[in-house]
Amino acid sequence: MQVAVVGGGWAGMAAAVTATEAGHRVTVFEATRTWGGRARAMPTTLPDGSAVLLDNGQHILIGAYADTLALMRTVGVDPKQALLRLPLTLLFPDGLGLQLPDWPMPLDVLGGIWSARGWSVADKWSLLRTTSSWQMAGFRCATATTVTDLCRGLAPKVIQTLIEPLCVSALNTPPERSSGQVFLRVLKDSLLSGRGSSNLLLPRTDLSALFPDAAAAWLGQRGASLRPGCRVEQLELLSPAQAPSQWRVNDEAFDAVLWATSPSVASQLLGQARGEAAPALQAWALTASQLQHEGIATVYLQAGSTRLPQPMLALRSSAECPAQFVFDRGQLDGPAGLLAFVVSASTDERAVLQGKVLQQAQAHLGGLLRGSSPVLVQTVLEKRATFACTPGLQRPAQHIAPGLLACGDYVDGPYPATLEGAVQSGKSAALALA
Numbered sequence: 001m002q003v004a005v006v007g008g009g010w011a012g013m014a015a016a017v018t019a020t021e022a023g024h025r026v027t028v029f030e031a032t033r034t035w036g037g038r039a040r041a042m043p044t045t046l047p048d049g050s051a052v053l054l055d056n057g058q059h060i061l062i063g064a065y066a067d068t069l070a071l072m073r074t075v076g077v078d079p080k081q082a083l084l085r086l087p088l089t090l091l092f093p094d095g096l097g098l099q100l101p102d103w104p105m106p107l108d109v110l111g112g113i114w115s116a117r118g119w120s121v122a123d124k125w126s127l128l129r130t131t132s133s134w135q136m137a138g139f140r141c142a143t144a145t146t147v148t149d150l151c152r153g154l155a156p157k158v159i160q161t162l163i164e165p166l167c168v169s170a171l172n173t174p175p176e177r178s179s180g181q182v183f184l185r186v187l188k189d190s191l192l193s194g195r196g197s198s199n200l201l202l203p204r205t206d207l208s209a210l211f212p213d214a215a216a217a218w219l220g221q222r223g224a225s226l227r228p229g230c231r232v233e234q235l236e237l238l239s240p241a242q243a244p245s246q247w248r249v250n251d252e253a254f255d256a257v258l259w260a261t262s263p264s265v266a267s268q269l270l271g272q273a274r275g276e277a278a279p280a281l282q283a284w285a286l287t288a289s290q291l292q293h294e295g296i297a298t299v300y301l302q303a304g305s306t307r308l309p310q311p312m313l314a315l316r317s318s319a320e321c322p323a324q325f326v327f328d329r330g331q332l333d334g335p336a337g338l339l340a341f342v343v344s345a346s347t348d349e350r351a352v353l354q355g356k357v358l359q360q361a362q363a364h365l366g367g368l369l370r371g372s373s374p375v376l377v378q379t380v381l382e383k384r385a386t387f388a389c390t391p392g393l394q395r396p397a398q399h400i401a402p403g404l405l406a407c408g409d410y411v412d413g414p415y416p417a418t419l420e421g422a423v424q425s426g427k428s429a430a431l432a433l434a
Contacts, residue, residue: 001255006232009037011407012260013215014426026224031231035216041206047302047375055207056380058298058327058340063199064190065420072211075218083201090314104195123155130154139188143392145180165314168344171389171416172294179391185414204333237277256403258429263288263410280401288396295346296385299357304372306337321360350381386417405429
């Protein structure tokens with residue numbers, strides 16, 4: 001089949017690789033000149049004038065990302081070299097928090113809970129008791145349940161230092177508005193899917209090199225047509241008299257189309273569809289347009305030669321201290337002292353946010369900065385970074401019309417907006433062409 005993939009982000013590249021493996025002839029359209037979508041590298045300059053590649057948002061993977069890791073290997077990326085694997089660690093700058101030992105499951109979880117620093121015996125027991133009840137219920141809950149509802153039996157300290165950081169990092173939605181069912185699915189697949197599934201996988205290279213650039217090279221070597229800088233402005237289902245079951249994309253005919261753009265771009269173009277397939281496309285576009293979105297900000301600071309005790313630390317966040325995590329890029333792929341502060345569910349304007357994070361860095365990292373005053377490098381603010389993962393959310397279906405399928409982290413599926421969700425969606429859409 002002649003297959004058009006519209007969008008060169010992680011979902012689109014996963015779809016293109018999978019379709020090529022299945023023997024289809026693939027053309028990838030990407031409006032920008034860069035592969036990777038919302039998880040890509042970008043060049044910038046440090047305060048000393050040296051050039052550096054940063055990411056347009058700090059991302060992490062976990063050991064349970066089986067499809068992402070498999071596709072990385074397919075396109076020639078070795079996860080052992082490209083990712084720093086660590087046991088699940090949610091430690092704060094003062095050393096308190098949770099760190100799982102490298103033990104078989106579920107001993108790692110039990111050992112991590114009982115050795116957690118800063119928790120009382122009552123705190124730990126509340127977590128064991130509550131998680132046992134979730135497991136007995138098959139990690140299922142009522143559709144309308146929020147994460148806050150789900151965790152009412154937990155001690156406040158456990159909620160503040162474990163549940164809230166996990167929820168906002170996985171679902172990018174505050175616990176009081178997050179889907180309890182999706183949260184339970186994430187916990188089940190990360191903590192109970194075998195040894196290493198809960199491990200943190202921190203990129204030791206930029207996000208473009210981690211998968212999308214390697215995928216583009218792999219596709220090019222196998223005859224795929226790659227069209228960076230080519231925006232799709234026309235999509236039409238040809239009538240049977242013109243060509244049975246064929247789509248026209250920018251005046252080119254294809255047997256099938258895998259649509260892998262953001263929901264806003266997809267709903268805008270598909271909502272304007274005309275012709276025989278218009279009702280199906282417009283109905284899908286309406287569902288996509290009704291998704292609510294959450295912002296994510298990554299504030300990069302240069303703090304001398306600072307080296308944090310862990311490559312990633314959790315931070316106690318509030319309205320005035322908005323960052324939930326800080327990453328030491330010097331321990332990953334950047335120069336010493338380059339810190340990435342991540343603000344999930346971000347609502348502040350850029351200038352306000354930067355001021356708050358600079359103050360938070362001084363207040364929360366204290367002596368770890370070694371007397372250095374952090375200097376702003378760059379702020380990446382994605383106001384529509386992910387969909388709001390709320391209870392009972394209706395997400396757009398994979399199937400839009402015959403021969404037209406959607407893929408992306410927002411398409412109907414069990415996971416929130418993650419790299420694994422995007423990759424799984426792209427892979428699933430490509431396999432559905434058979």
